[in-house]
Amino acid sequence: MTSAESGATHGALGAHAILMVDDEPQACKWFARLYGDEFVVLTAGGVAEALALLAQRSHEIAVLLTDYAMPQRDGVALLSEARQLYPHISRLLVSAYADKDVAMSAVNRGHVEKILEKPLDEALTRQALREALMSAQERARERALLERRAATLRETLGFLAHEVTTPLATVRGYLSAMRDRHRDNPESDSGFAQIEQQHPGDVLQMIEAAQRRAEYAQSLVSTFVQTARDAYHPDSAPSLRASELVQAVHDEYPFDHDEARWLSSDLGADFVLPGRRDLLYLVLCTLVKNATLALRASPPERPGVYILLGQEAPAPGLAVQPVIHVRDNGPGIAPEVLSRLTFEPTTTRADSGGSGMGLLFCRRVMTSLGGAVVVRSEVGNGATVSLYFPSAQ
Incomplete structure (x- = not known):
């Protein structure tokens, strides 16, 4: 198998190949033949050829190994440019004893991570390539993790x-x-403001409702701040029980009027949740909000939102998992809407500002935790959204 064919075969693996650069064609052939049994080896005959190959296939190349002494531009120049353009690639330099001072200078300046002396010792070279490959792949994993965290924060x-x-x-x-x-009373010097009521107690109701919503908005902002902090300290998360999350929604969600009475829960089958409170709190608030809005739009005689903790299989044949069910006894969801709900932005409240992003966001959060969202509904018989979490086993 040629080096090009090896690269094509393993292209789906991400950065995994070794690029060896030497202006002596025989040295390149010898290196590819000797180390090709363990590594995917690509070769280049000089700095220009190596940079052209990197521009095309840098996503495949994990280790750059180059000879120091080459015409026109030397190996240190190549490694220095590669460091700036492709920081995920591990950089190794091959040098003769006479070039040792130059090579050490390159190490000290950070252009190269390790130097190998000519003639190459096979055992030492193999070990150096393994270590460099592992280092590059670890950097790639860290970079991918940072990108995922940044994407989560943006979303x-x-x-x-x-x-x-x-x-x-x-x-x-x-x-x-x-x-x-507000009504001014120039004849009054009591210092009291006068606000006209249309119905007894309606001003107090507005003040209380405004306060609840301000507190809820503040809790959402705090949620994001905590998410941003945890994105870079994921291992510091304390354990959170599902019952604590449900109780937080009971205490903090800004229900209108007597809508708080609609919400009830059964917390008997409690379990420890993966992740922190922040995103899961936002998920559960979103589901309660959707259920409340559905009931408000078409209220039954006794509106109800019910949160149930349980342990069950998402479908026949699957393992039992911890689950949070959020049920309502509203009008239900039409089949053509239900089939799209968790896979694309879909809303039944577009006329009142609904975007359909809420359930899609919930699904992405649950997927990131290794869980799933299942929506079940029959027209006229309410809806149930189930959050399935990965089993502790």
């Missing part, structure tokens, strides 16, 4: 901005209403 921030807009708009509406009802 959470976008969803958070959408979620915060609604309670803040409500607060502004209540404040505007109270401003419009």
